[in-house]
Amino acid sequence: MAEAKAPGTRPEDIRPLSPHLQIYRWTWTMAMSVAHRVTGAALYVGTLLLVAWLLALASGPAAFETAQWLFGSFLGRLILFGYTWALLHHMFGGIRHFIWDVGLGFDAPARQNLARMTLIASAALTLLVWVIGYAVS
Amino acid sequence: MASTKHSLRTPLGRVRGLGSARSGTSHFWHQRLTALANVPLALAFIAIVVCAAGGGYDEALALVRSPLVALLLLLFILSATYHMRIGMQVIIEDYVHGGAKVAAVIANTFFALLVAAAAVFAVLKISFGGM
Numbered sequence: 511m512a513e514a515k516a517p518g519t520r521p522e523d524i525r526p527l528s529p530h531l532q533i534y535r536w537t538w539t540m541a542m543s544v545a546h547r548v549t550g551a552a553l554y555v556g557t558l559l560l561v562a563w564l565l566a567l568a569s570g571p572a573a574f575e576t577a578q579w580l581f582g583s584f585l586g587r588l589i590l591f592g593y594t595w596a597l598l599h600h601m602f603g604g605i606r607h608f609i610w611d612v613g614l615g616f617d618a619p620a621r622q623n624l625a626r627m628t629l630i631a632s633a634a635l636t637l638l639v640w641v642i643g644y645a646v647s
Numbered sequence: 648m649a650s651t652k653h654s655l656r657t658p659l660g661r662v663r664g665l666g667s668a669r670s671g672t673s674h675f676w677h678q679r680l681t682a683l684a685n686v687p688l689a690l691a692f693i694a695i696v697v698c699a700a701g702g703g704y705d706e707a708l709a710l711v712r713s714p715l716v717a718l719l720l721l722l723f724i725l726s727a728t729y730h731m732r733i734g735m736q737v738i739i740e741d742y743v744h745g746g747a748k749v750a751a752v753i754a755n756t757f758f759a760l761l762v763a764a765a766a767v768f769a770v771l772k773i774s775f776g777g778m
Contacts, residue, residue, distance in 0.1 A: 560766060
């Protein structure tokens with residue numbers, strides 16, 4: 511009997527694949543679709559920041575001071591700024607999906623505008639949150 | 648499973664007529680339910696963090712243990728970790744295949760539960776722990 515080839519290498523297994531991202535010219539809708547997934551994945555890891563902050567607060571003053579010092583450092587602020595934007599961008603991206611879920615916003619100008627508004631709204635609200643944050647602290 | 652690798656039939660052709668698995672749309676629907684809940688809860692979470700940013704340990708403790716804030720944090724933690732578990736499973740199923748996919752999906756569930764349990768425990772300890 512002939513030696514069996516590993517699955518995936520036989521001619522009958524190799525089907526043509528459709529072109530992927532690097533083939534196409536970038537569009538707003540494509541960029542915001544990618545951004546929705548990337549921000550979602552970033553927020554997945556970012557939940558560890560919330561856990562760290564809550565556990566530090568639950569552990570006592572010394573642990574909390576360390577956490578506040580870390581989050582207050584330049585790198586900490588940069589990460590928190592990115593986290594804020596990722597959260598708000600993912601939220602607006604989700605609202606965009608809700609608009610599509612009810613059957614609206616599918617024509618070309620609406621798609622384009624929704625994608626642009628997602629980025630504009632998330633950037634604007636992120637800046638607003640941080641301005642308020644610095645004003646109250 | 649390995650025998651299907653020899654087939655020229657498409658994946659759709661192989662499953663057509665076998666009936667639904669009865670849970671085909673549950674992830675889709677739960678993703679949207681938790682997304683809807685996450686909109687107000689995430690905004691509340693940001694507001695809570697902004698309020699805590701300026702103060703010290705005592706202020707943060709008083710803030711997190713106040714009933715409304717603790718409740719909003721708990722709801723946000725539960726809804727967000729469930730939402731992120733489904734979302735990450737979609738990403739895994741897109742890019743990881745074979746045995747690694749199964750391992751990644753299991754690890755994903757464990758991670759989401761670990762994050763949820765740790766955060767819920769912390770909020771409850773702050774609220775009821777007599778700190």
